[in-house]
Amino acid sequence: MTSAVDPARSSSAIADGGLAARTTGLRKTYGRTVAVAGVDLAVPRGGVVGVLGPNGSGKTTTIRMLLGLTAPSSGTVELLGHQLPEHAGRVLPRVGALVEGPGFHPFLSGRENLLRCAVMEPALRGPEIRDVVEQALERVGLSAAAGRRYRGYSLGMKQRLGLAAALLVPRDLVVLDEPTNGLDPAGTREIRRIIAELHASGTTVLVSSHLLSEIEATCTHVAVLHRGSLVAQGELAGMLEAGAPHLLVSTSDTDGAVRALRDKSLKAREESGWIRVELTGAESDEVIAMLVHSGVPVREARRSRTGLEDLFARLTEEEL
Ligand SMILES: Nc1ncnc2c1ncn2[C@@H]1O[C@H](COP(=O)(O)OP(=O)(O)OP(=O)(O)O)[C@@H](O)[C@H]1O
Numbered sequence: 001m002t003s004a005v006d007p008a009r010s011s012s013a014i015a016d017g018g019l020a021a022r023t024t025g026l027r028k029t030y031g032r033t034v035a036v037a038g039v040d041l042a043v044p045r046g047g048v049v050g051v052l053g054p055n056g057s058g059k060t061t062t063i064r065m066l067l068g069l070t071a072p073s074s075g076t077v078e079l080l081g082h083q084l085p086e087h088a089g090r091v092l093p094r095v096g097a098l099v100e101g102p103g104f105h106p107f108l109s110g111r112e113n114l115l116r117c118a119v120m121e122p123a124l125r126g127p128e129i130r131d132v133v134e135q136a137l138e139r140v141g142l143s144a145a146a147g148r149r150y151r152g153y154s155l156g157m158k159q160r161l162g163l164a165a166a167l168l169v170p171r172d173l174v175v176l177d178e179p180t181n182g183l184d185p186a187g188t189r190e191i192r193r194i195i196a197e198l199h200a201s202g203t204t205v206l207v208s209s210h211l212l213s214e215i216e217a218t219c220t221h222v223a224v225l226h227r228g229s230l231v232a233q234g235e236l237a238g239m240l241e242a243g244a245p246h247l248l249v250s251t252s253d254t255d256g257a258v259r260a261l262r263d264k265s266l267k268a269r270e271e272s273g274w275i276r277v278e279l280t281g282a283e284s285d286e287v288i289a290m291l292v293h294s295g296v297p298v299r300e301a302r303r304s305r306t307g308l309e310d311l312f313a314r315l316t317e318e319e320l
Contacts, residue, residue: 019078020045020173020204021066026075028061035061037228038075043173043206043221048199050215050236051208052312053225059208060100062225063177066206067097080172093122096166096174098159106151110142110161113150117165124169136164141190155182163194174198176207180214192218212312216240224312246304247284249275253296260294261287271313276304 021043028036036058043049053059064070066077068084077084079091104113114136118129137146140160145153153161159182166174176195180188195218198205209215215222216236223233232239250273251257257275261268266287267278277287284303291298 018045019043020047020080021206022078023062023066024076024078026062026065026077027073028058028065028070029073034228036065036072039225039228039230041066041223041230042233043204045204046199046202047220048195048205048207048218049221049223050219051206051223051225052210052212052215053208054210057225058228059210059225060177061228063097063099063175063206063208067095067099067175068092069099093169094172096168096171098162098166098176098179100177104150104158104161107149109147109149110153110157110164111137111146113161114146114164114168118168121169132168136168139167139194140164141187156184156187159183160187163191167194167198170201171203173204173206176205178208178210180209180211188214245279247277247279247287248302248304249277249287249291249298250300251275251291251296251298256294257291257296260291260296263294264290266290276313279303 019042023039023041026036026039039062041062051059051062061070065072068088080094082091084091111133114133115129118124118133124132137143140163142157142160142164145157159179163179179191183191195205195207207218219236221234222236222239224231249257254270254275258268258270261277266281268275284301288298288301
């Protein structure tokens with residue numbers, strides 16, 4: 001662990017304009033598949049940055065390159081002010097990561113696996129290791145199952161153990177690839193709590209998800225990937241304001257509702273069982289009245305809270 005007064009850390013903070021991570025022209029191809037197509041990602045220090053994108057948009061590949069786990073085809077990665085892979089040994093101990101396939105041993109228990117991780121942490125020394133491991137297990141809610149073999153763990157328990165490994169020592173940057181994957185709602189809430197704790201303690205967090213709700217609930221910044229390209233990035237608050245207001249309508253007659261609204265020249269489309277209506281040419285009450293007059297039953301209607309959903313839909317339209 002490096003202290004807050006580490007000169008390398010403070011000088012790099014000035015040199016890189018306060019970025020915890022930065023990629024420039026980051027690209028990865030597998031044969032003819034372009035997994036990541038030249039991404040310039042900027043992760044501000046102290047932020048919680050959500051990498052959002054549909055399945056296959058390049059989130060995991062970007063994160064793996066950021067951590068030095070996958071070599072880029074071209075482009076550069078800078079972590080905590082230092083180039084990778086040249087300075088990997090210096091920087092990676094300050095970075096905690098939860099990525100797919102963390103390589104735990106199937107025949108060892110969760111606790112034994114975590115002990116193996118702990119002895120490899122340069123900041124941890126002999127006597128304290130056992131306590132640190134128990135605290136990490138406790139923090140992710142895995143104490144009761146810590147004695148069981150890893151191979152019998154559920155996906156959610158595996159995620160928790162991966163998170164415990166990422167958080168064994170205080171980090172400057174924590175990178176979580178789909179951390180709520182396989183978790184139940186209670187587990188999801190715990191992840192949010194842990195992310196909030198990390199944020200409060202000044203740790204920069206980069207978290208990927210294909211769920212808007214996850215990003216909205218936890219992030220200060222968002223980066224949207226689509227087909228390997230970064231199509232938007234910035235502060236979440238700004239992105240939320242950027243979208244036009246919408247009304248979400250629940251009805252048993254979705255086709256009829258879309259038809260009736262489009263007849264009145266309103267932009268409307270079906271989305272996950274709801275009708276999303278852009279409120280540029282009419283107010284909410286007018287839209288509802290219009291639907292009722294057209295014989296469309298309205299079960300429920302609410303203004304959409306966010307422009308992010310709309311932005312995401314527009315940016316990644318084909319996938320929805
Ligand atoms: N090792 C690999 N070999 C070949 N193709 C790969 C490999 N890894 C990723 N890809 C391809 O690169 C693209 C991006 O994949 P990636 O896993 O980075 O996306 P993702 O956004 O993380 O998706 P998901 O949300 O499904 O995890 C996909 O088309 C995927 O099939």
